[in-house]
Amino acid sequence: MKGQIIKIVSDDYFIDSSNGEFICKARGKFRKDNISPKVGDYVIFDMDKKIIEEILPRKNELDRPLVSNIDEAFIVTSLKKPEFSENLLDKLLTVCEINNIKPIICITKKDLVTKSEFNRVKKILNYYKKLGYTVVYNNQLFKIKRMFKNKTVVFTGQTGAGKSSLINKLDKNLDFETDEISEALGRGKHTTRYVTLVKIGKGMVVDTPGFSAIDLSIYSKEQIKNSFIEFNKYNCPYKDCMHIKENDCEVKKHINNGILKSRYYNYIKFIEKR
Numbered sequence: 048m049k050g051q052i053i054k055i056v057s058d059d060y061f062i063d064s065s066n067g068e069f070i071c072k073a074r075g076k077f078r079k080d081n082i083s084p085k086v087g088d089y090v091i092f093d094m095d096k097k098i099i100e101e102i103l104p105r106k107n108e109l110d111r112p113l114v115s116n117i118d119e120a121f122i123v124t125s126l127k128k129p130e131f132s133e134n135l136l137d138k139l140l141t142v143c144e145i146n147n148i149k150p151i152i153c154i155t156k157k158d159l160v161t162k163s164e165f166n167r168v169k170k171i172l173n174y175y176k177k178l179g180y181t182v183v184y185n186n187q188l189f190k191i192k193r194m195f196k197n198k199t200v201v202f203t204g205q206t207g208a209g210k211s212s213l214i215n216k217l218d219k220n221l222d223f224e225t226d227e228i229s230e231a232l233g234r235g236k237h238t239t240r241y242v243t244l245v246k247i248g249k250g251m252v253v254d255t256p257g258f259s260a261i262d263l264s265i266y267s268k269e270q271i272k273n274s275f276i277e278f279n280k281y282n283c284p285y286k287d288c289m290h291i292k293e294n295d296c297e298v299k300k301h302i303n304n305g306i307l308k309s310r311y312y313n314y315i316k317f318i319e320k321r
């Protein structure tokens with residue numbers, strides 16, 4: 048029987064299939080071979096023995112959150128509580144670009160900022176729009192739902208940004224746990240504890256626990272450079288220019304004049320951290 052893993056709780060794998068939902072264990076062989084089934088995996092399982100026999104080839108896979116076969120990522124970004132962060136946004140865009148996932152920037156808590164605070168962020172968001180990234184707001188429910196069609200979509204972003212609240216609004220039958228940000232941070236715990244895949248409209252959606260840090264060190268400098276998609280349109284004199292120390296670098300010439308300053312400096316930070 049074929050199915051998709053929708054939730055993992057310790058060593059119980061919840062599988063959705065055309066015959067309904069099953070809770071299975073993984074074959075011992077997986078552990079021996081150091082393969083861990085992930086939420087999003089398409090699997091072949093034995094309905095009677097309740098054992099996952101095989102993991103089908105993955106389109107892509109992430110370690111944080113632990114998911115696979117993702118088409119789109121909603122980068123849920125709050126304007127306040129927690130504060131808007133270009134650094135985190137760029138990090139998540141980098142992860143999406145490297146893993147061939149279409150990113151969608153989803154803004155929350157617009158109601159918590161003043162008009163002038165909003166205008167400052169809006170200028171920044173316009174830059175991302177010009178690069179070709181989609182920007183939506185968490186009150187545009189129909190627009191968001193239309194983007195799910197025939198896709199597996201992950202909701203990612205800082206803890207307290209509003210991922211679970213938005214998913215609950217998108218489907219009234221869902222009731223993911225949400226919490227006041229102050230309490231969530233105060234407890235030092237995330238409200239969402241499990242990565243969970245649910246059907247919404249014509250798509251599959253993954254809610255994930257928020258995070259405080261993402262590790263880019265698993266990626267090469269080359270991968271990180273290529274993930275800054277706007278750099279590729281400049282022709283530097285050196286073919287393999289890293290846009291850091293090289294002379295006559297076209298990218299460096301265009302900082303603040305075509306390239307958003309925070310983008311360039313986040314790039315440097317990401318490269319230096321690894």
Ligand SMILES: Nc1nc2c(ncn2[C@@H]2O[C@H](COP(=O)(O)OP(=O)(O)OP(=O)(O)O)[C@@H](O)[C@H]2O)c(=O)[nH]1
Nearest residue numbers: 156206207208209210211212225226227238239257
């Ligand atoms: N004012 C305001 N509050 C919001 C908005 N969206 C979400 N919230 C609130 O923000 C708090 C945190 O929301 P959650 O949905 O639990 O956040 P989360 O991203 O799922 O957090 P984790 O599960 O810890 O990663 C809740 O109290 C929500 O009611 C918004 O647009 N405006």
Ligand SMILES: [Mg+2]
Nearest residue numbers: 210211238239
């Ligand atoms: Mg949550």
Ligand SMILES: [Zn+2]
Nearest residue numbers: 283288290296
């Ligand atoms: Zn260069």
